[in-house]
Amino acid sequence: MITGKSKIVIENGQIDYQILKKLRMTVDQLEMRIRTKGISNISDIQIATIEPNGQLGYELKKEAKPLTYGEFTKLIGGINGNQNENSNQDNNEYKEPNIFQEIKNTNTQKHNKIFK
Template sequence: MNQYWDEFWKSLVLIIFGMLLLRISGRKSISQMTIPTTITMISIGTIIVQPIAEESILLTGLAAIVFILVLISVEILQVRFNRFEKWIKGPAIIVIEGGQLDERNLKKLRLTVDALEMKLRLQGISKISDVKTATIEPNGQLGYELKDSAKPVTVSQLESLLSKYFNGTEDGSDVAISNLPNQETTLFNEIRKGDQHVTNKQLQ
């Protein structure tokens, strides 16, 4: 019986250790991994499971169950507790603010300017100066908000302009203003303040 408990705690420690290693290694999805990064990650996985792989099939199966249960528990805790999610994933990090690069955060992410420019090009953005705010999300993807001058016209804004044009400035001006997007509260303001979804974290 003690052997099974030893295997349980060994599996628990190994998966926590593995998550910490991945947390430290940086925020890159599998598709973004370079060859050295991929080899390193595979090696880490091999090293982590090595103490378990040499045991019996039953103990290896128990270890696999523990890994799965811990993974499910972590996902549930991330849904229920914002602080736990932030600790596991880390917050989104701003890399462009007001059309200017944040070199300090780029160094923190170990992300080159060329790599950031590639991400921008993939989103169809040709100028850094057109970007109001850009972030690197916990999954390694790029989030961005364009400046008002670079944003495409939305249907509601077009309708407001047409209403203003056909009805005159007095009748259409209020409509145009009311249909403009709210500039006070955005998803990027949450990142600046450091409180992402601090309200109810439970799924509705």
């Protein structure tokens, strides 16, 4: 059984070299673990820890987090002036929005404000 506490090795995009030294880990080894998680920029990381089992745990900064399908549909709904997440809630039927048609029908001025 593995016991211990996780150690914070990156905070606000900055590496804590003293903790790395205590863990006997090089920056190259840390970068390798980060790359295997699909992160290309250390500055995109809000906080990263080395867990007692040796695994890397991390949280990305808000601006670096990937866009989810739910967030995207809310954004498209907001562009069209439709604040409801699901306009078909009355009949409990969900229809996937035709995103390309919705963008095409969107007011150009609103579109430019959102996607600049």
